[in-house]
Amino acid sequence: MGVGTTQLHNGKTVYSHKRHGDFNLGGMIFSFRIKPHFPNKVTPEFLLVNLLNNLDQLAEDPKEIVSKVHSKAKTMDAKKLKKSLVEYGSIKAKKMLEPVITV
Numbered sequence: 001m002g003v004g005t006t007q008l009h010n011g012k013t014v015y016s017h018k019r020h021g022d023f024n025l026g027g028m029i030f031s032f033r034i035k036p037h038f039p040n041k042v043t044p045e046f047l048l049v050n051l052l053n054n055l056d057q058l059a060e061d062p063k064e065i066v067s068k069v070h071s072k073a074k075t076m077d078a079k080k081l082k083k084s085l086v087e088y089g090s091i092k093a094k095k096m097l098e099p100v101i102t103v
Contacts, residue, residue, distance in 0.1 A: 003069050016034055020033060037088055045076060049081075053092075069097070073100050078101050
Protein backbone atom coordinates (compact mmCIF):
# COMPACT_ATOMS: atom_id res chain seq x y z
CA MET A 1 0.00 0.00 0.00
CA GLY A 2 3.01 2.26 0.29
CA VAL A 3 2.40 3.45 3.84
CA GLY A 4 5.63 2.23 5.41
CA THR A 5 4.59 -1.09 6.91
CA THR A 6 7.52 -3.42 6.42
CA GLN A 7 7.13 -5.97 9.20
CA LEU A 8 5.55 -9.27 8.20
CA HIS A 9 3.60 -11.35 10.67
CA ASN A 10 3.86 -15.09 10.46
CA GLY A 11 0.16 -15.52 11.13
CA LYS A 12 -2.87 -15.83 8.96
CA THR A 13 -6.02 -14.03 10.08
CA VAL A 14 -9.38 -14.93 8.61
CA TYR A 15 -12.43 -12.71 9.11
CA SER A 16 -15.49 -14.82 9.75
CA HIS A 17 -19.14 -14.41 10.67
CA LYS A 18 -19.29 -17.69 12.64
CA ARG A 19 -15.92 -18.92 13.95
CA HIS A 20 -13.49 -17.49 16.47
CA GLY A 21 -10.19 -18.99 17.57
CA ASP A 22 -7.06 -20.62 16.22
CA PHE A 23 -7.52 -23.62 13.94
CA ASN A 24 -5.04 -26.00 12.33
CA LEU A 25 -6.02 -26.51 8.70
CA GLY A 26 -3.73 -28.51 6.46
CA GLY A 27 -0.83 -28.16 8.87
CA MET A 28 -1.13 -24.36 9.06
CA ILE A 29 -2.55 -22.32 11.92
CA PHE A 30 -5.28 -19.82 10.99
CA SER A 31 -6.57 -17.26 13.45
CA PHE A 32 -10.31 -16.83 12.85
CA ARG A 33 -11.82 -13.57 14.10
CA ILE A 34 -15.51 -12.77 14.15
CA LYS A 35 -16.20 -9.54 12.31
CA PRO A 36 -19.79 -8.41 11.79
CA HIS A 37 -19.04 -6.62 8.52
CA PHE A 38 -16.39 -7.06 5.85
CA PRO A 39 -16.58 -6.87 2.05
CA ASN A 40 -16.86 -9.89 -0.22
CA LYS A 41 -14.07 -8.43 -2.34
CA VAL A 42 -11.13 -6.67 -0.71
CA THR A 43 -10.46 -3.16 -2.03
CA PRO A 44 -7.53 -0.80 -1.41
CA GLU A 45 -9.93 1.49 0.46
CA PHE A 46 -10.99 -1.33 2.80
CA LEU A 47 -7.35 -2.30 3.37
CA LEU A 48 -6.46 1.26 4.35
CA VAL A 49 -9.37 1.45 6.81
CA ASN A 50 -8.55 -2.01 8.17
CA LEU A 51 -4.93 -0.92 8.65
CA LEU A 52 -6.10 1.93 10.88
CA ASN A 53 -8.47 -0.41 12.72
CA ASN A 54 -5.49 -2.63 13.58
CA LEU A 55 -2.87 0.09 14.07
CA ASP A 56 -2.11 -1.08 17.61
CA GLN A 57 -0.97 -4.47 16.29
CA LEU A 58 1.75 -3.07 14.02
CA ALA A 59 5.43 -3.02 14.94
CA GLU A 60 6.05 0.33 13.21
CA ASP A 61 5.67 3.80 14.74
CA PRO A 62 1.90 4.57 14.67
CA LYS A 63 2.40 8.33 14.16
CA GLU A 64 4.54 7.72 11.09
CA ILE A 65 2.02 5.22 9.68
CA VAL A 66 -0.91 7.62 10.23
CA SER A 67 0.99 10.38 8.45
CA LYS A 68 1.62 8.12 5.47
CA VAL A 69 -2.00 6.89 5.54
CA HIS A 70 -3.17 10.51 5.31
CA SER A 71 -0.97 11.04 2.24
CA LYS A 72 -2.21 7.80 0.66
CA ALA A 73 -5.85 8.67 1.40
CA LYS A 74 -5.53 11.91 -0.57
CA THR A 75 -4.62 9.90 -3.69
CA MET A 76 -7.55 7.47 -3.42
CA ASP A 77 -11.14 7.75 -4.62
CA ALA A 78 -12.71 9.84 -1.84
CA LYS A 79 -16.22 8.41 -2.25
CA LYS A 80 -15.04 4.80 -2.06
CA LEU A 81 -12.79 5.58 0.89
CA LYS A 82 -15.61 7.37 2.74
CA LYS A 83 -17.92 4.42 2.10
CA SER A 84 -15.35 1.94 3.44
CA LEU A 85 -14.70 4.15 6.45
CA VAL A 86 -18.41 4.41 7.28
CA GLU A 87 -19.06 0.70 6.78
CA TYR A 88 -15.92 -0.83 8.30
CA GLY A 89 -14.04 1.81 10.27
CA SER A 90 -13.72 1.87 14.03
CA ILE A 91 -14.43 5.12 15.86
CA LYS A 92 -10.68 5.66 16.20
CA ALA A 93 -10.12 5.07 12.47
CA LYS A 94 -12.92 7.50 11.62
CA LYS A 95 -11.41 10.21 13.80
CA MET A 96 -8.01 9.73 12.15
CA LEU A 97 -9.18 9.59 8.54
CA GLU A 98 -12.28 11.77 8.23
CA PRO A 99 -10.35 15.08 8.33
CA VAL A 100 -8.40 14.18 5.16
CA ILE A 101 -11.32 12.88 3.09
CA THR A 102 -12.85 15.49 0.81
CA VAL A 103 -16.07 14.36 -0.83
